Amino acid sequence: xxxxxxxxxxxxxxxxxxxxxxxxxxxxxxxxxxxxxxxxxxxxxxxxxxxxxxxxxxxxxxxxxxxxxxxxxxxxxxxxxxxxxxxxxxxxxxxxxxxxxxxxxxxxxxxxxxxxxxxxxxxxxxxxxxxxxxxxxxxxxxxxxxxxxxxxxx
Amino acid sequence: xxxxxxxxxxxxxxxxxxxxxxxxxxxxxxxxxxxxxxxxxxxxxxxxxxxxxxxxxxxxxxxxxxxxxxxxxxxxxxxxxxxxxxxxxxxxxxxxxxxxxxxxxxxxxxxxxxxxxxxxxxxxxxxxxxxxxxxxxxxxxxxxxxxxxxxxxxxxxxxxxxxxxxxxxxxxxxxxxxxxxxxxxxxxxxxxxxxxxxxxxxxxxxxxxxxxxxxxxxxxxxxxxxxxxxxxxxxxxxxxxxxxxxxxxxx
Numbered sequence: 001x002x003x004x005x006x007x008x009x010x011x012x013x014x015x016x017x018x019x020x021x022x023x024x025x026x027x028x029x030x031x032x033x034x035x036x037x038x039x040x041x042x043x044x045x046x047x048x049x050x051x052x053x054x055x056x057x058x059x060x061x062x063x064x065x066x067x068x069x070x071x072x073x074x075x076x077x078x079x080x081x082x083x084x085x086x087x088x089x090x091x092x093x094x095x096x097x098x099x100x101x102x103x104x105x106x107x108x109x110x111x112x113x114x115x116x117x118x119x120x121x122x123x124x125x126x127x128x129x130x131x132x133x134x135x136x137x138x139x140x141x142x143x144x145x146x147x148x149x150x151x152x153x154x
Numbered sequence: 155x156x157x158x159x160x161x162x163x164x165x166x167x168x169x170x171x172x173x174x175x176x177x178x179x180x181x182x183x184x185x186x187x188x189x190x191x192x193x194x195x196x197x198x199x200x201x202x203x204x205x206x207x208x209x210x211x212x213x214x215x216x217x218x219x220x221x222x223x224x225x226x227x228x229x230x231x232x233x234x235x236x237x238x239x240x241x242x243x244x245x246x247x248x249x250x251x252x253x254x255x256x257x258x259x260x261x262x263x264x265x266x267x268x269x270x271x272x273x274x275x276x277x278x279x280x281x282x283x284x285x286x287x288x289x290x291x292x293x294x295x296x297x298x299x300x301x302x303x304x305x306x307x308x309x310x311x312x313x314x315x316x317x318x319x320x321x322x323x324x325x326x327x328x329x330x331x332x333x334x335x336x337x338x339x340x341x342x343x344x345x346x347x348x349x350x351x352x353x354x355x356x357x358x359x360x361x362x363x364x365x366x367x368x369x370x371x372x373x374x375x376x377x378x379x380x381x382x383x384x385x386x387x388x389x390x391x392x393x394x395x396x397x398x399x400x401x402x403x404x405x
C-alpha cells in the first residue's frame with residue numbers, strides 16, 4: 001500500500017492503496033465517483049475514460065501510481081442538473097442519448113479533444129470518437145452534439 | 155394523500171418516480187380496484203398472447219402473467235391526469251417515451267398530462283423480461299397499450315354524447331376536452347365526465363385506434379421523457395424526478 005495524492009474534479013484526495021490498482025477502481029471505490037464505467041476492462045471500449053492532465057485516458061488500464069499528483073476530471077466534474085456543462089446541454093439539445101453507458105466516456109473524450117483543438121474538423125471528431133464504443137447507434141446525434149458544443153464555445 | 159401514506163405501508167419503500175406517479179393518480183394496485191373518481195382500462199397477458207398468436211401458456215412460461223392476472227392498465231383521474239402502469243423497463247431505447255406517446259395520441263392529451271410508472275414491483279404488473287426485441291420501442295405490448303387508450307377514449311365519447319346530447323360521430327377531442335365538431339361552445343373535459351364516479355373496463359378489442367393520417371403526437375419527434383427538459387414545453391413530472399444518473403455520474 002502507498003499513499004497517493006490526486007486532484008479530482010478540483011478537490012485534492014489522498015488515498016492509501018496498492019499502487020497497481022487501476023485508476024478506475026480508485027475513482028469508483030475510494031472516491032465514490034461512478035461516472036467512469038467499467039466496460040471491457042481492457043482499455044478498448046472507452047467507457048472508463050477520464051481526463052488526466054488534459055488528455056483522455058482509459059482509467060481501467062491506468063495504474064493509480066502512474067497518475068500520482070495528476071489533475072483528473074470525471075463526468076461528475078462537468079456540470080450538475082442545475083448547472084449543466086455546455087457539452088451536456090448540447091447532448092440534451094440534440095437528444096443524443098439512448099442507454100447511456102458509454103456517454104461518460106464519449107463526453108470526456110470529446111471535451112479533451114475540443115479543449116485541445118477547438119476547431120477540430122468533423123473527421124477529426126469522428127476519428128477521435130472511433131475508439132469509444134456505443135452499441136445503441138446514437139453516434140450521429142452525438143457527433144452533432146459535439147459539433148454544436150464546439151461551435152457554441154467559440 | 156395523508157390517508158394513503160399511513161394506510162399503505164409499501165409506499166415507504168417505493169421509488170420517488172413510482173411514488174409521484176401514485177400520488178398524482180391517487181391509486182395503488184390494491185386501492186384502485188375499489189376507488190372512485192377514476193376510469194380504468196385493464197388488459198391481460200391473454201389479450202397480448204392472442205394478438206400475437208401465442209398460446210397464453212407460453213407467455214406464462216416466459217415469465218409473463220397468467221391470463222387471469224391483470225397485466226397492465228391505464229387510469230384517468232377526476233382532474234384528467236392519465237397514469238400508465240407498465241411492467242416493461244426503459245433500456246435506453248426510448249420505450250418510455252413511446253409508451254407515453256401512444257397513450258397521449260389515443261387519448262388526445264398532451265404528453266405532460268401523462269405519468270408513466272414503470273416496473274415498480276409494488277404497483278406495476280409483471281410483464282416478464284424487458285430485453286432485446288421484447289423491449290424495442292416498436293415491438294412491445296404497444297398494441298394493447300394503444301387499444302387501452304382507444305377503449306378509454308370511446309368510453310369517454312359515449313359519456314360525452316349523453317352529457318352534451320350530441321351524436322357520437324359528431325364529437326371530436328383535443329387536449330382532454332370533448333366538443334361537437336366545429337362548436338366549441340359545448341364542451342366537457344375528461345375530468346368532468348369522470349367526476350366522482352368509478353368506471354372500470356377491460357380492453358376492448360374492437361376499439362378503433364386513430365388512423366395514422368390523424369396522428370399529432372405519434373410519428374413526430376418528441377423529446378425523450380427520460381432526459382432533462384430544457385425547453386419551453388411543459389415538463390413531464392416523471393422526467394424531473396428521474397434525472398438519469400448516467401448523465402451526471404453518481405448522485
